[in-house]
Amino acid sequence: MSSETSQRTTERGRIRVSGFDVERVESRDPLSSWEPDLQSEAGRGRLEYAWQRFKRNRLALFGAATIVFMVLLAVFSRPISLPNGFPVLAGQTVQPFSLAPADPANQDVLTGYREPTLENLFSGTATGLYLFGADWAGRDILSRVMYGGRWSLSIGFIAVAMALLVGIPLGSIAGYYGGKVDEIIMRLVDLLYAFPFIVLAIAVIAVLGRGYWEMILALVVVGWLPYARIIRGEILSVKENEYVTAAKALGSRDRSIITRHILPNAMAPVIVQATLSIGTTVLVAAALGFIGLGLSPASAEWGVMLNVEQDAIARGRWWAGLFPGLAIFVFVMAINLVGDGVRDAFDPQGDQSDTDTGGLR
Amino acid sequence: MSGSEPLLRVEGLEKYYESESDFIDRLLGRQQNVKAVDGVSFEINEGETLGLVGESGCGKSSIGRSILRLREPTAGSVYFKGQDITTLSDSELRDLRKEMQIIFQNPQSSLNPRLTVNDIIGEALDIHGIESGVSRDARIKELLDRVGLNASHANRYPHEFSGGQLQRIGIARALAVDPDFIVCDEPVSALDVSVQAQILNLLEDLQDELGIAYLFIAHDLSVVEHIADEIAVMYLGKIAEIGSPEELFAPPQHPYTEALLSAIPEPDPLWEGDRILLEGSVPSPIDPPSGCKFHTRCPRVIPPADYDFEQSEWRAVMSLRHRTREADIAVETFDAGEAALMESLRDELDLPPTLSDPEAEEVVQEALRLVADEEFARAASLLEETFETPCSTDEPVLRETDAGRVACHLFDPAYESGPTRGTPTDDGSAAGSATSDD
Numbered sequence: 010m011s012s013e014t015s016q017r018t019t020e021r022g023r024i025r026v027s028g029f030d031v032e033r034v035e036s037r038d039p040l041s042s043w044e045p046d047l048q049s050e051a052g053r054g055r056l057e058y059a060w061q062r063f064k065r066n067r068l069a070l071f072g073a074a075t076i077v078f079m080v081l082l083a084v085f086s087r088p089i090s091l092p093n094g095f096p097v098l099a100g101q102t103v104q105p106f107s108l109a110p111a112d113p114a115n116q117d118v119l120t121g122y123r124e125p126t127l128e129n130l131f132s133g134t135a136t137g138l139y140l141f142g143a144d145w146a147g148r149d150i151l152s153r154v155m156y157g158g159r160w161s162l163s164i165g166f167i168a169v170a171m172a173l174l175v176g177i178p179l180g181s182i183a184g185y186y187g188g189k190v191d192e193i194i195m196r197l198v199d200l201l202y203a204f205p206f207i208v209l210a211i212a213v214i215a216v217l218g219r220g221y222w223e224m225i226l227a228l229v230v231v232g233w234l235p236y237a238r239i240i241r242g243e244i245l246s247v248k249e250n251e252y253v254t255a256a257k258a259l260g261s262r263d264r265s266i267i268t269r270h271i272l273p274n275a276m277a278p279v280i281v282q283a284t285l286s287i288g289t290t291v292l293v294a295a296a297l298g299f300i301g302l303g304l305s306p307a308s309a310e311w312g313v314m315l316n317v318e319q320d321a322i323a324r325g326r327w328w329a330g331l332f333p334g335l336a337i338f339v340f341v342m343a344i345n346l347v348g349d350g351v352r353d354a355f356d357p358q359g360d361q362s363d364t365d366t367g368g369l370r
Numbered sequence: 371m372s373g374s375e376p377l378l379r380v381e382g383l384e385k386y387y388e389s390e391s392d393f394i395d396r397l398l399g400r401q402q403n404v405k406a407v408d409g410v411s412f413e414i415n416e417g418e419t420l421g422l423v424g425e426s427g428c429g430k431s432s433i434g435r436s437i438l439r440l441r442e443p444t445a446g447s448v449y450f451k452g453q454d455i456t457t458l459s460d461s462e463l464r465d466l467r468k469e470m471q472i473i474f475q476n477p478q479s480s481l482n483p484r485l486t487v488n489d490i491i492g493e494a495l496d497i498h499g500i501e502s503g504v505s506r507d508a509r510i511k512e513l514l515d516r517v518g519l520n521a522s523h524a525n526r527y528p529h530e531f532s533g534g535q536l537q538r539i540g541i542a543r544a545l546a547v548d549p550d551f552i553v554c555d556e557p558v559s560a561l562d563v564s565v566q567a568q569i570l571n572l573l574e575d576l577q578d579e580l581g582i583a584y585l586f587i588a589h590d591l592s593v594v595e596h597i598a599d600e601i602a603v604m605y606l607g608k609i610a611e612i613g614s615p616e617e618l619f620a621p622p623q624h625p626y627t628e629a630l631l632s633a634i635p636e637p638d639p640l641w642e643g644d645r646i647l648l649e650g651s652v653p654s655p656i657d658p659p660s661g662c663k664f665h666t667r668c669p670r671v672i673p674p675a676d677y678d679f680e681q682s683e684w685r686a687v688m689s690l691r692h693r694t695r696e697a698d699i700a701v702e703t704f705d706a707g708e709a710a711l712m713e714s715l716r717d718e719l720d721l722p723p724t725l726s727d728p729e730a731e732e733v734v735q736e737a738l739r740l741v742a743d744e745e746f747a748r749a750a751s752l753l754e755e756t757f758e759t760p761c762s763t764d765e766p767v768l769r770e771t772d773a774g775r776v777a778c779h780l781f782d783p784a785y786e787s788g789p790t791r792g793t794p795t796d797d798g799s800a801a802g803s804a805t806s807d808d
Contacts, residue, residue, distance in 0.1 A: 019643040021636055251480035255543065257440055259494045260467035269493075273484045 613774020
């Protein structure tokens with residue numbers, strides 16, 4: 010140390026820290042040769058990761074298997090022929106299998122109710138095996154429950170899909186543009202939320218009449234609300250990310266910013282909500298059927314079957330209401346198991362609960 | 371470009387944000403503006419770097435984004451290559467995006483986690499239809515190579531990279547459209563020090579090779595000193611001082627710059643320089659102070675000519691004045707009894723037991739008595755009427771000094787009576803070299 014530097018002084022810069030020395034810095038940390046420890050050429054972001062976790066959730070897999078089973082039963086219960094006016098393969102049978110033991114519309118009004126007994130299996134008649142018994146018109150309940158899945162399940166899936174198609178664009182627009190557009194859309198959502206659902210459904214069905222698509226419409230009218238709310242909230246937070254600003258700075262159009270950068274990062278909670286609400290929608294459809302706003306009384310939709318047999322249980326014919334009710338119960342239960350599984354799969358802290366609860370957060 | 375017109379010229383740029391308000395407030399017109407940027411002008415020449423420093427919330431990033439019109443400026447003009455971009459239509463603006471780009475602070479949030487590096491960089495090429503097919507891949511490889519990344523990493527996702535590498539990808543994305551000007555919005559603040567150096571060196575190399583001009587936003591003077599040709603110091607939405615690094619580090623300086631420079635850590639254990647500690651915190655930009663925005667915290671406010679203050683006394687009186695106006699003295703927490711109260715108030719405010727000027731002492735005592743009765747408004751008006759200073763009434767403008775342009779009354783010949791440490795220029799004779807007009 011020279012004597013000059015050992016004196017106290019107010020002058021700066023006697024000791025220089027040369028952190029910006031190119032040669033030294035580059036020799037210390039060769040940049041491009043760095044390899045990630047986790048060799049994850051297949052790392053596909055949050056969806057892929059969620060799927061990995063979902064696969065490990067046995068309860069959810071069981072629910073998924075149940076749903077697949079019920080869907081298959083519904084599809085293969087009776088042969089499917091395309092209507093004559095269809096553009097391709099008109100009038101042809103595209104699904105030849107017939108798992109249902111009898112035509113669900115086959116009546117035997119003279120006999121009427123039949124209790125489900127094992128003997129029925131062996132004394133099978135043309136109108137059914139009556140494993141689940143027969144209803145007031147002598148129709149085979151097992152066949153009707155299998156076939157009715159076509160109505161009940163498809164209403165659940167289609168109504169939710171259509172609600173997503175309405176809710177996601179509206180919620181995205183509200184969240185992305187904000188301001189007056191946001192105000193208008195979200196006030197509409199509040200307005201519809203404030204309306205009693207049953208009254209709204211009655212109004213829609215009173216105007217349009219009863220029927221499959223009319224019922225779906227009644228379900229969609231309020232079904233899109235939660236998705237619009239969720240996606241709007243999610244977008245409000247995702248659009249603050251700098252990659253959205255970067256896309257704007259590059260000159261991307263709004264549509265491509267929303268579909269390419271914002272929506273993929275905002276979808277997770279919507280997927281969870283949609284899965285869970287398939288079950289609710291099936292329940293609501295059944296409830297509408299039960300109060301007589303659903304499909305025609307002759308159809309095999311589960312809710313309608315319950316409606317028709319309202320007083321049967323009180324008269325000791327327990328089987329007439331039990332099996333359609335059980336079908337609704339099993340399906341909604343399975344959907345809820347899957348929904349919970351999906352939610353856990355998207356929750357990054359979900360499976361760390363037992364191993365890593367302490368430490369820095 | 372002709373030599374006379376700078377690449378980028380910003381004139382009187384203002385950006386106000388509407389403060390949070392509900393529907394009723396909007397209906398009644400009770401809207402308040404946050405003046406994030408309040409009349410800022412500067413120029414950047416081709417291939418040069420302007421460093422912009424200031425505390426958090428002083429409007430640095432708002433300037434960067436307003437220049438690119440990522441946020442619409444409230445007022446003012448931004449001339450890029452002689453064209454006022456605040457008047458451009460959307461499609462004209464889209465073409466301009468090829469020439470002006472931005473690099474962000476947080477490399478993690480500035481890259482979409484769902485896209486591969488290839489898609490992230492390629493997006494720029496696709497939007498402007500620059501390259502396609504095989505030449506697109508080649509261009510992406512070339513860009514990755516240029517920012518020091520391995521071209522074989524193009525198919526990876528952002529989460530597979532480290533912070534410094536992500537920032538390089540962000541730079542590659544900005545370079546993809548071959549811009550002439552890049553706003554660097556605190557590009558190294560989120561990185562650790564050794565990586566900061568690499569990124570700064572990369573930015574400098576790119577400037578040398580491609581002749582890109584930077585607006586380099588940072589809150590770290592030592593980072594900016596390294597890279598900038600000119601530095602602007604901002605305080606509450608205004609530029610306090612602007613000049614080359616040498617000019618900025620040499621007196622005469624704005625008192626705020628002085629305080630910032632004194633806060634730079636010094637590795638020399640025998641260094642005994644004074645740190646200038648500023649009182650209080652940055653005032654709210656919703657209702658900024660009148661006159662010079664820094665006068666509420668300035669250690670060198672010009673004292674009134676009629677009174678004879680020492681600088682520390684005057685500073686204490688100024689802070690009393692400021693706190694009475696804000697009604698920011700919790701009288702009830704002090705001991706009761708007027709004499710004891712007065713004493714503890716003086717203690718709290720760092721006022722000496724008696725001021726050197728007897729007349730001033732009387733006024734201060736009167737004001738303290740009013741404060742003791744919690745008559746803040748009367749105390750404030752008394753102090754304001756008696757102790758007038760140009761710093762709280764007149765707004766300073768940037769004027770030439772020996773070293774750089776400074777917005778402070780200390781260097782204004784009209785207020786010569788004030789104490790000055792540097793030499794105020796009266797005719798601007800030495801000022802020609804002080805600014806970088808070309």
